[in-house]
Amino acid sequence: MSGQPASIDELQNKRDQVIVRTSVIGIIANVFLAAFKAVVGIVSNSIAVTLDAVNNLSDALSSVITIVGTKLASKKPDKKHPLGYGRIEYLSAMIVAAIVLYAGITSFVESVKKIIHPEKPDYSAVSLIIIGSAVVVKLLLGRYVKAQGEKVNSGSLIASGSDALFDAILSASVLLSAVIFKLTGLSLEAYVGVVISCIIIKSGYEMLSETLDDILGSRADRELVAGIRKTICEDEAVSGAYDMYLHAYGPERYYGSVHVEVPDTMTADEIDLMERRIAEKVYVKHGVAMTGIGIYSVNTKNDKISEMRSNIRRIISKHEGVLQTHGFYADLEKKTINLDVILDFALEDREKTFAEIHDDVQKAYPDFTLRLAMDIDV
Numbered sequence: 001m002s003g004q005p006a007s008i009d010e011l012q013n014k015r016d017q018v019i020v021r022t023s024v025i026g027i028i029a030n031v032f033l034a035a036f037k038a039v040v041g042i043v044s045n046s047i048a049v050t051l052d053a054v055n056n057l058s059d060a061l062s063s064v065i066t067i068v069g070t071k072l073a074s075k076k077p078d079k080k081h082p083l084g085y086g087r088i089e090y091l092s093a094m095i096v097a098a099i100v101l102y103a104g105i106t107s108f109v110e111s112v113k114k115i116i117h118p119e120k121p122d123y124s125a126v127s128l129i130i131i132g133s134a135v136v137v138k139l140l141l142g143r144y145v146k147a148q149g150e151k152v153n154s155g156s157l158i159a160s161g162s163d164a165l166f167d168a169i170l171s172a173s174v175l176l177s178a179v180i181f182k183l184t185g186l187s188l189e190a191y192v193g194v195v196i197s198c199i200i201i202k203s204g205y206e207m208l209s210e211t212l213d214d215i216l217g218s219r220a221d222r223e224l225v226a227g228i229r230k231t232i233c234e235d236e237a238v239s240g241a242y243d244m245y246l247h248a249y250g251p252e253r254y255y256g257s258v259h260v261e262v263p264d265t266m267t268a269d270e271i272d273l274m275e276r277r278i279a280e281k282v283y284v285k286h287g288v289a290m291t292g293i294g295i296y297s298v299n300t301k302n303d304k305i306s307e308m309r310s311n312i313r314r315i316i317s318k319h320e321g322v323l324q325t326h327g328f329y330a331d332l333e334k335k336t337i338n339l340d341v342i343l344d345f346a347l348e349d350r351e352k353t354f355a356e357i358h359d360d361v362q363k364a365y366p367d368f369t370l371r372l373a374m375d376i377d378v
Contacts, residue, residue: 013074015152015153015154016070016071016074018148018151018152018154019066019067019070019148019152019154019157020067020070020071022144022145022148022149022157023063023064023066023067023070023157023160024063024067025141025144025145026059026060026063026141026145026160026164027060027063027064029137029141030056030057030059030060030063030141031056031057031060033053033056033134033137033138034053034054034056034057034060035053036053036130036134037049037050037052037053037056037130037131037134038050038053040053040127040130040131041053043124043127044124044127045120049127049131049174049178051107051110051111051193051196051197052134052167052170052171052174052196054103054106054107055103055107055167055170055196055200056167058099058100058102058103059160059163059164059167061099062096062099062100062159062160062163063160065092065095065096065099066092066093066096066154066157066160068092069088069089069091069092069093069095070089070092070154072085072088072092073085073086073087073088073089073092073250083249083255084249084250084253085250086248086249086250086253087215087248087249087250088250089154089250090211090214090215090250093159093207093211093214094208094211094212094215096159096160096207097159097204097205097207097208097211098204098208099204100159100163100200100203100204100207101200101201101204101205101208102204103200103204104197104198104199104200104201104202104203104204105197105201107193107196107197107200108194108197108198108201110193111190111191111193111194111196111197112190112194114189114190114193115190115191115194118187118189118190120187127178128175128178128179128182131171131174131175131178132175134171135168135171135172135175138164138165138167138168138171139165139168141161141164142161142162142163142164142165142166142167142168143161143165144161145157145160145161145164146158146160146161146162146164146165147161148161149161159207159210162203163203163207166199166200166203169199170195170196170199170200173192173195173196174192174196177189177192214248217247217248220246220248220254224246224254224286224288225244225246227285227286228241228244228246228256228258228282228286228288229241229244229258231278231281231282231285231286232258232260232278232282234281235274235277235278235281237262237263237266237270237274238260238261238262238274238278239261239262239263239298240260240261240296240326241258241259241260241261242258242259242260242261242296242324242326242327242340242375243257243258243259243294243326243327243340243375244256244257244258245257245258246288254286254287254288254289255288255289255290255291256282256288256289256290256291257290257291257292257293257294258290258292258293258294259293259294259295259296259326259327260274260278260293260294260295260296261296261297261298261326261327262274262295262296262297262298263297263298263300264297264298264299264300264301264329265300265301271295275293278290278293279293296326296327296328296329297329298328298329299328299329299330302332304332305330305332308330308337308365309328309330311364312325312328312337312339312361312364312365313325313328315357315360315361315364316341316357316360316361318360319353319356319357319360320347320353321343321344321346321347321350321353322341322342322343322344322357323342323343323344324341324342324375325339325340325341325342326339326340326342326375327339327340327373330368334369335367335368335369336368336369336370336371337361337365337368337369337370337371337372338371339361339370339371339372339373340372340373340374340375341354341357341372341373341374341375342374342375342376343374345376350374351374354372354374357372358370358372
């Protein structure tokens, strides 16, 4: 697209820098925590502490994968991948989720073994201090990483930050079980390990599910869609914007298409200039490249058609689950009516409602060929 400002690319570069820097901090912190906890776990014969150390190591590996994924995703478009490599971030997030899930399942198996064949732990004061320090470090690290992830819309960072906060809670539970053992002699090690494992498995499953949604194509952020629609409708030639589709090629990398309603008096050159204005303004304000702008022509020359439009909208609005009608255009000479209707996904039978709407409108205008399309709310 000609005339695109470089500021979007600069923002993308800054985003990548934030992700890499945050991930490096996470790697360093998790490697140190894993080393300390591994020593404590082995010396004190604590399965819960040892599993906690393994979990920290998996977090460090996750951060490495996040960095690699970010670097690969930032590669420039080429002949083979003309829209870039942004979706690699989704794959890296999926690998991170798989690692977390594997760590949780492995931990669960080991904890169950310890329940069947228990071994008494032996904590020292130094061990308790190290575990307590790990709780504080993980809390601070988790809040920092998650905040940075939300700031730059990085699924991998948000997942890593959330996982770190979970780790802080889990480490606190390990610390609590150690204190209980020191005070009462009651060993809850293996049972705490089971709880830790279940929470890790749940976290990994949720991360995997969210990433799969991104890959399959989930609904675009409503605030972004509303913002783009508002920007488009600010153009003096546009009376409405509909059928907006945003295709994500990685976080913050969107290509979009939309239909706009314009008067039927506009000429081809006026429409061309309008489309260029809209595309440039949307890219500058929202960083979204509009690859296609379709046209809905609005009848402005005939009062009878305007009356038909109002009457048809009244007929359709009587049906439950109708969210919107748009794209109306009638031709009195050819006896045709074109219209799109959006129905709520919550309807028990959308096809049945659509058929009823079609029949009601057709009965009101039996001499016309009705071209009614069921649209979707994206």
